[in-house]
Amino acid sequence: MELRDPANLVSSRARTYWATQYGVLGVILLAAATAGSSVGRLTGEWRWLAFLAVALVLVVGVGVIPIWRYRVHRWEVTSTAIYTKRGWIVQELRIAPLSRVQTVDTERGPIAQLFKLSTVTVTTASAKGEMKIEGLDRETADRVVQELTAATATGADDAT
Amino acid sequence: MNDRDPRTEAGVDGEPALGAEVMAEVAQDFPADEQWRRLSPRMLLVHPVREVIRFLPVLIGLLIAGSAGGGQNWWSLIGTGVAVALGLLRWFTTTYRFNQAQVQLRRGLLNKTTISAPMDRIRSVDVTATILHRALGLAEVKIGTGAGESELKLDGLSAPHAAALREDLLHRRGAGAPTSDPGPAADGAAAPVGDGTAEGVSLVKNRASQDELIYALDPAWIRYAPFSPAGLIAALAIFAVGGQIIRDSGLNVENNAQVQSTWSSLEGLGVALAVIVGIVVLLLVMVILSVGGYVLSFWGFRLAHNEAGGSFHTSRGLLTTRATSLEKRRLRGVELHEAVPLRWARGATLRAITTGVKDEGRGMSSTLAPSSPRDVVCRTADLVLGTPGALATPLQSHGAAATQRRYTRALGTCAVPAVALIALAFMVGRAWIGALAVLPLLLGIALGRSRANALGHAITARFLVARSGAITRRTSVVERDGAVAVGIRASFFQRRAGVATVQLATAAGRQRYDVLDVPSHAAVDLAEQILPGYVAQFRE
Structure with a gap:
């Protein structure tokens, strides 16, 4: 016998809220990566890796985490x-x-x-x-x- | 702030003789007095000595190095002077007082802080006397309240005053409460506060005769000291301090001719012999240090139960003595520790699960029995809990999935050094190094087996009993009444294996006690047993 889920979901606006949180984080990281490559600290494959990581944070943080979390948090x-x-x-x-x-x-x-x-x-x-x-x-x-x-x-x- | 009463201070402090007379006087002083008082003036001697000891390595270094030592060491000397002055200043600016409702400590010169401990929040009282304190007939009193609050420390009361205070703080309220109540009473607010001075005196006198001894350390049990991990930690700490002293004293080890010659003669003996000698020396040092640590902290360990006061008292120590009182109603259970070398020697240690004890360092304040024979420790646990056989309860095993997880996790950890060894064998081209990889894997299997055998839990009328661990095996006996929340936690891998960890959150001890990898279908039942009447409503 398992426990049922708690009755209530959190507010539907929470999805946008979490997405915004990760969006802000992504923008900050993007700015840091851009600054790093324009100053010349980030070069070669490191540069592409950095931008790939930022892209991953944005896609997962904005696209996946909020939806998943909204379904789980009850x-x-x-x-x-x-x-x-x-x-x-x-x-x-x-x-x-x-x-x-x-x-x-x-x-x-x-x-x-x-x-x-x-x-x-x-x-x-x-x-x-x-x-x-x-x-x-x-x-x-x-x-x-x-x-x-x-x-x-x-x-x-x-x-x- | 300067309105302290010199008469009471002298009356308590001036005569260090122990006895009913002093106790009675303290008890009379204690209740109604609202005066701010200073700590014992003998602390004025303690502060300078303490600071000098702390800077001793530097001072020795100064003596050895003389003027050649360089200028920066003189700053340490000035620092010592400043520290002494600050210590003296602290005595003048620290005052404390009691009344019916609370204990207050006020300190600081410019930034005055007042710490208050309400009487009904006092959970434990700890009286510590270092050798310096003892030489001067002083003791430090620490008053523990609920979790998270800052500790109230009265460093430097006369020893009889400290002892009387410890008795009084815990017992005045407990005296009126029902004494045979095995479970937790209602919240502290309902506990009565003793009033008249006459009552206080008679209580002090009665208590001494009512102490029932539960555990007394047999000197023969020192044989368990080398097996105890506490000794090992103490040994490492002493090593670290020793290294610090050598460095601070300005002795240059690398350039020292004597050290150099010893080293070169060792090299001549051959590597194998040097390694063996090194291991033997290390073992010997560890044994000596752990026995020393055990004797220093646990010599004369006694655990007594005071029925009237509703509290447990422990006292211990060879040079620094320490006496702790724990309120019985706050005791939520005990924890049996059987770490690996100690378990092989059929020994164990016992700790209290209680609120209000700050587990600083190695959690010594909550120790109910240091390393001793396992059956003695179990008997102690029975007497402390008041319910026989809690530690002997047959435990329910967690099934095949949990067992398999023990093996995979242990082997997974041990696979890392095994793979590293095989990689090394390929790199240097020696097959025998690769063959060594079998050793960590065998260790992993042994570890997994030990963990799987240990894992289990049981529910008794009062307690949740949970055991886990191979190297640091712990059996927790936690009162179910003490649970403030229950959790069911499952990682992705746990869900796939069909198990979950059931967590009991409580205000006492480690705050959370986990029952690892319970089969999913049993997890909810266990949660319901921990918090009866609250979980069932959320079932499907």
């Missing part, structure tokens, strides 16, 4: 527990009782703000028991945080 909050799924090569399912949740944080990077997305991080008393939901739209993130905060306020035993 989450669910029930009345008793939180359940997340992450990772594509190494898949990781995590379940934590709401009573053991210690803090709930939201985080918005500059690119995430552009797409009105948030990352919700749920921490437990264990340094290795953190759960992250990346790419939630802002309204959902606020709702989740509110729900979790309300649920954790009533629970007393954090098992430290």
Whole structure:
């Protein structure tokens, strides 16, 4: 008997968000490679290898990773527990009782703000028991945080 | 900040005699006192000596080299002076105080920092006395709170004061709690705080008689020291320090005539003999150093259980003595270590899985039993856990796929040196070098077999028992009540083999305990057993 997937996908805008992230990284790498070859530091086959690597980052980062990640990253909050799924090569399912949740944080990077997305991080008393939901739209993130905060306020035993 | 009460300071500190009288006085002082106090003035002697010892290699170098040594060494001398002055200044600017709710430490001259430890957050208290401290009748008290917070360190209280403080900090709250409760009680906030001074005194007196000895180191067990990896690490550390001293003292090894002549006479003996001599010397040095390290850190090791206070106490050390108190409710299990040479000698070590202990260095603070006979260690574990036989639980094997993965992974790692040897054989054209490639492969098979045999887990009424590893074999017994989250993790290769790693996240010990390569169909059941009532809702 296996576990089913968590009920919710993250926001569909997350795909564009992740693609933009890798796009920005690719552009920076491209600029570095161009600068390197114009100054004369990158010559011969190294030059082509560098541009090939940049192209690979752009194609995989913009074309493959966001779609794959969107299919894999799922989450669910029930009345008793939180359940997340992450990772594509190494898949990781995590379940934590709401009573053991210690803090709930939201985080918005500059690119995430552009797409009105948030990352919700749920921490437990264990340094290795953190759960992250990346790419939630802002309204959902606020709702989740509110729900979790309300649920954790009533629970007393954090098992430290 | 200067409003400390000189009377209390003198009363506690002036008379180093141990005894009920001092204890009682400390206990009386302790609860209601809200004064900021300084650490023992005898620390003013410790700081200069400590700094001088730290710069000792340089000072010796200065003496040996004399004026020819060059100018830069004088800077070290000036540095020593500055360090001494800073140490003295630290005493004047460091103050601490207690009240019913918390312990506070304030330090710094310009940038004042105050560290507070709420009483109900105190998980462990550690009293350390180096030989320097002991000569002056002092001790350092470290107060451990929850994970991630900065440690509160009171370096330099008089020894009786430190001992009384350790008793008091852990026991005042524990005294009112139910003592026979095997599981974790409700959160610390509910624990009562002792009030009257009279109660404090009587508790101090009662406690001493209630300590029940669980483990005491038999001097004959020093025979396990050479097999213990801790000794090896200590030996390497001493080597590194020794090399540093030789370098700092300005002794030039390469140009030293004596070193040169020894080396050339060794060369005359022939390479084979030199290698054998080298190995024998290295082994001897390792044995001597590891025995020395074991004796220094674990001499007189005692583990006692205090029923009334709900805590465990360990004390140990030959020159530097160290006493640690662990709160029983925070103990989430134990970990049995059987690293390879020690396992061959039928020995083992035991560590506590607990919150609030900073595992600095080699995790010595959580040691419950140093290298000792395995059955003694298992008996100790039973007494600590209060449930007999947890370590003897028959473990469930993880099946063929997990076994196969142990072999492929071990052989995969050992294939690298094997391939390198074969390549080398082709390059230099000597077949016998290629034949040596069999050795790493045989080692790989042995390693894989050992790992496959060790792998297993079990669920008992209270614990998750998980064992894995060949060279550093570990058996973790973790209380399921302590789980704060459960994870199921599977890499691409694990998914293909139909296995997954089940992870128990907890606030104690290493924070996460893995059950490696459980068959996929059993992984969810195991997760459900770790967190009963939370996982089933997500099943298909």
